[in-house]
Amino acid sequence: MPEQITLYSAKICPFAHRVELALAEAKVGYNRYEIDLANKPEWYAPKVNPASKVPAIAYGGPQVSPDLPSPESTKIAESLILVEFVADLYPESAILPKDPVQRAKARFFIDAVSTKFLPAYMGPIAHGQPFEPFWDALEDLQRLLPEDKKYAVGDEYTAADIAITPFLARMEVLMELGMKNDIGAFKEGEGKKAAEYYFESGRFKRFVKYFEDVKARESFKATFDADHIKEKYTARFAAQVPAPAVAAAA
Ligand SMILES: N[C@@H](CCC(=O)N[C@@H](CS)C(=O)NCC(=O)O)C(=O)O
Structure with missing residues (x-):
């Protein structure tokens, strides 16, 4: 059973949009946090993505407010990796063909x-x-x-x-x-x-x-x-x- 997903995204970003599409195709409920790329929160790089880019996902761990990311969740970045991650979590979606x-x-x-x-x-x-x-x-x-x-x-x-x-x-x-x-x-x-x-x-x-x-x-x-x-x-x-x-x- 997949665990909680928090997506750090930005509407302007095409890479982050890929992950939103994958989650929508898989019909997954998730927490979304908009990162202002011109003024990123100081906690974002140290606690979520050291590359300081969107998209990133905090997967699992307790349900917390996205601006207080838990050390217990797994942090994953890079859009294409995240699209495959969603496909792996939800194999019944058509994101990655079975054939x-x-x-x-x-x-x-x-x-x-x-x-x-x-x-x-x-x-x-x-x-x-x-x-x-x-x-x-x-x-x-x-x-x-x-x-x-x-x-x-x-x-x-x-x-x-x-x-x-x-x-x-x-x-x-x-x-x-x-x-x-x-x-x-x-x-x-x-x-x-x-x-x-x-x-x-x-x-x-x-x-x-x-x-x-x-x-x-x-x-x-x-x-x-x-x-x-x-x-x-x-x-x-x-x-x-x-x-x-x-x-x-x-
Ligand atoms: N290779 C990365 C690229 C992600 C990326 O470049 N994101 C941009 C926004 S579109 C970003 O967060 N840049 C950091 C910044 O603007 O400071 C991916 O595929 O996820």
Whole structure:
């Protein structure tokens, strides 16, 4: 019988979002504590995660207030490890496929997310780098999606989908901000162009459809606060929006 779970998370963090998705898919009740990444509590690193990052789980031990973590609980960090931990605790969930071939395919997809997609992910949007390497990485990942199934390795939503979902969700928010307001670390006009290319060129048709299926899931609706993310990204990138002509002239 699994014991108490306390998740230290942050709404903005895609890695923490992975663990929230896994817990929602497994339909687990847990305590959630929001860590303010800009102002982390002084007890967090010494008592929960020495790396001082979210996500982390305190597992087992007595039911205590999350801001007074018990030394008796086991502390575990790293999103992909935590997703597998949830799958191990709740083997009846579909998070890790039972079939060894499907399981291997899920792990292959996760590896591609970690080694190909993520290194290219924030470059153009957060650091103003060219979009092309990112489009290529996205296309490589898209090739792994089966044409005739809903999700990354079949019709079940698994750890493979959990690995990419939070990043696609944030990418879509950034694309929408880029499309409407040109918000991002790119040159004026580039955000709109990139967003139009992603949604309308047809190159990422399978991905756009895939993500529609992901967004329809209850686990996604319950764990993604798009307004919060929009607000945070708008504030974060506001300083990088090219100044309007009148301000520049002043
Ligand atoms: N490899 C880690 C990455 C976790 C991570 O980078 N989390 C960020 C937030 S998205 C964090 O807590 N950074 C510490 C900070 O902002 O001070 C995982 O997969 O869990």
